[in-house]
Structures are given as structure tokens and as C-alpha cells.
Amino acid sequence: MSIDLRERIDSSPMSRFQWGAVAICVLLNVLDGFDVLVMAFTAQSVSQEWGLSGSEVGLLLSAGLFGMAGGSLLLAPWADTIGRRRMILLCLAIASAGMTLSALSPNALALGLLRALTGVGIGGILASSNVIASEYASSRWRGLAVSLNSTGYAIGATSGGIIAVVLQNSFGWRSVFLFGGVCTAAIIPVVFLRLPESLDFLLTRRPANALARINKFAARIGQPQLSELPDPTEDGTSPTESAGKLRQLFSPELLRPTLLIWFAFFMIMFGFYFVTSWTPKLLVAAGLSANQGITGGVLLNLGGIFGATLLGALSARFALRSVLSAYMVIAGVLLVVFVPATSSIVVGFTLGALIGVFVNGCVAGLYAITPSVYGPSVRATGVGWGIGVGRIGAIVSPIVAGKLLDLDWTPTQLYILVAGAFILGAIAVSRLQSESKKTTPAPVEPSPAGMLSGEPA
The missing domain is CATH 1.20.1250.20 (MFS general substrate transporter like domains)
Structure with missing residues (x-):
């Protein structure tokens, strides 16, 4: 059953709901572009207020990247256990708190720690959002769906930089971080209401109400519903042993x-x-x-x-x-x-x-x-x-x-x-x-987008 649904998604035209899920993932990646540049555009003002040396400014610029690495390495893998959607919601809360509190930083040390905290949230978001965009796209458009996520980074880097300059000139550097925190928090209800859980996670991990959630998604994209959940070990591994x-x-x-x-x-x-x-x-x-x-x-x-x-x-x-x-x-x-x-x-x-x-x-x-x-x-x-x-x-x-x-x-x-x-x-x-x-089963050829076509869920 799951293979049929996976194959139908791979071979069918993309529905509005699927493109909507991809659009939300793109929006999440806009946060990455904004977050990377927010410190760069405010560095001069921060340095002047606190009298920082060049090396201290450099540490502030790197703090977010350190946090992103930590979020990707340590936090993102838990999405294979608790779910991609739940991980995104958790990381949005972390990033929003880190960005908002950065606006209240009393000194450079506090700002650096909060930049790292924000980076942890962003790092966890990126891995899960790219996975969801990949899994909900058809085989033909999967490469485009995931590539659009990186377009979100460029959009965030460009528009975020312009916004940062305008806000900083009018209200000071703290307003830039406050703006980022508010925007990040505003995305949380959008994700909660409109972003579905990863289909392959539901099929593999079989959480509570998995069948109902799968069928709800199938109905929204115009696909036949499943009568029962598939064999949980059909991908060749036991989810309880290998996930995460x-x-x-x-x-x-x-x-x-x-x-x-x-x-x-x-x-x-x-x-x-x-x-x-x-x-x-x-x-x-x-x-x-x-x-x-x-x-x-x-x-x-x-x-x-x-x-x-x-x-x-x-x-x-x-x-x-x-x-x-x-x-x-x-x-x-x-x-x-x-x-x-x-x-x-x-x-x-x-x-x-x-x-x-x-x-x-x-x-x-x-x-x-x-x-x-x-x-x-x-x-x-x-x-x-x-x-x-x-x-x-x-x-x-x-x-x-x-x-x-x-x-x-x-x-x-x-x-x-x-x-x-x-x-x-x-x-x-x-x-x-x-x-x-070498590692792909012989009957399966890579799809044009090089993705999941024919892969068991």
C-alpha cells in the first residue's frame, strides 16, 4: 500500500497542497539567509556601542554558524524519532527566542551566546524542511522543490539586508533582532496549521494515528486512501532500531x-x-x-x-x-x-x-x-x-x-x-x-531529479 502511494506521488502532477508545503519550506529557509546576515549588518553599530575589538566582532559573526553546525549535527537527527514537523516547530521556538532575546542583550558575551542559540534552531530547521520538501514533491519536480529552498536563503540574505539597514538607521541595531524574532514567531502558527508531517516518517515510524494522518494527506492531494498501514520493516530496517x-x-x-x-x-x-x-x-x-x-x-x-x-x-x-x-x-x-x-x-x-x-x-x-x-x-x-x-x-x-x-x-x-x-x-x-x-537495487533507475522514485517508504 505505502509503495503504491509513494509511487503515485512520484508519478502524479503536483497538487496545490504539495506546492504549498514546499512554499512553507522555502519561507523557513528565508530565515537562514536573514539570520546569517543580521549580525554582519549590525556589527558596526554593536562594535561602537560596546567598544569591541575586531577579534570580538569576529567571534560574534561566527557564533551563529557554530550554533547552526550544532543544530544540524546534534538536534536535527532527533527528527527521525519525533518527526520532522515537530522538530521544525521546536526549532522555530528556539530561534524565535534567541533572536528576540538578542535585542535585549546587555553585553557582547550575552549576544554571542544568544546568536549561538538562534543558530541551533536554524540548523535544526534546515535539515527537516529540506527533507519534507523532498518527500512531498513528485519525482519530476523534486529537484526544483528542494532547490527552491536555497532560493529562500538568497531572498532572505538580500531582502533581510535591506530591511536591516532601514531598521538600524531608524531605530538602532536592536530593532533588527527584534524584527527577526517577531517574524520567526509569526511562522510558527503557519507551520502548525499548514505544514504536514513527513509522509515517509509516518509510514516508517508509525506514530499514533499514523493511518488517519496519511489518509488525510492523501485526500488533500486527490489520492486514494490506505486501508491499513504497511509492514513497518519493508525498507529493510527496523525503525525502532535505526531511526535517528x-x-x-x-x-x-x-x-x-x-x-x-x-x-x-x-x-x-x-x-x-x-x-x-x-x-x-x-x-x-x-x-x-x-x-x-x-x-x-x-x-x-x-x-x-x-x-x-x-x-x-x-x-x-x-x-x-x-x-x-x-x-x-x-x-x-x-x-x-x-x-x-x-x-x-x-x-x-x-x-x-x-x-x-x-x-x-x-x-x-x-x-x-x-x-x-x-x-x-x-x-x-x-x-x-x-x-x-x-x-x-x-x-x-x-x-x-x-x-x-x-x-x-x-x-x-x-x-x-x-x-x-x-x-x-x-x-x-x-x-x-x-x-x-552500486547501492541502488537493480530494477530501480534514478529519477530525473535523482531522488526517491521507487524507494520503499
């Missing part, structure tokens, strides 16, 4: 794919946060004006809005892994030629926007491809740890870049180094494709 267990990621079938996913996440997040964090400063170091450097950074974020969407659209026609590998290689090539091309402002800004397209698309593709590697009983664990390892790369990136700048590396040399990270990520994704062919 990190050791499952290191089983003989998943060890190499897990390590490849982790390596790809680390490399791409290392490169992504280098590009988004250092581009304005390095463009100035390369000879552009301060305003031109800021413009280059804005173009990167604007390009990111289109990059994730384009990747998702391409994955509806071509294998997602092939599209993602191509994105990584193109991003690497563009980074190599970027700084020399800034001798022409028009060419440099055009390349900056294109880099935003492909660099953001790489992150979107990793978010989209990771759920396909893991069965439903460990999917949130796998996605959460992949994102968490990626966040470690994000934390390391600015530290490495700063050290190399102190050693007199030029902007061109730094971009070439980061280009190498994207190429290495492409190699890992290519190897992941080979591994997936």
Missing part, C-alpha cells in the same frame, strides 16, 4: 556515500561562505572602490536567487547529479577568471552575478541530492549531518582566508584556491553517482 542513529550512516551500504556527501558539503560551504563573505573586501583590495565592492557582493546574492531555481528546472530534464557537477565546475572556472576580469567593471559585475548563480546553485544541489542517499528512517540524520559538516567548512573558510591574507596572498590567489574547492566537490559528487548505482 548516526551509526546507520556508516553501514556498509552508506559509508562511502556518506563520506562523499560530507566531503562535498565541506568543500562547497567552504567556497560559498568565502565568496559571500570576502568578495566586497577583496574587490576593494583588487582596486575597486568601496561602493563597487558592495555592488559586487549584492550582485552575488541577486544571482543566487536565480541560480537555485535554474538548477531545479534543469534537474527536471536532466540527472540532478550531472547538473550539480556541471555547476561546480563552471563555478570553479568563473572564480579563476573573476578578479582579472574586474579591470572592466561591466565584465567583472557580470561575472559576479554569474558566480552568484552557480555558487548558490551548488549549495541548492547538495541540499536536493542528499535526501536521495538515505532511507526514510535515517533521512533527517543524514541531511542534518551533511549540513552540519558543511557548516564546519563555513566556519573554517573566513579563518583560512584571513590567515592567507596575513601571509600576503593576493585576491587572485585566494579565488584560485576556492575554485579548487569547487572542483574537488564536483569530483566527490561524480563519485557519489557511481556509488549510488
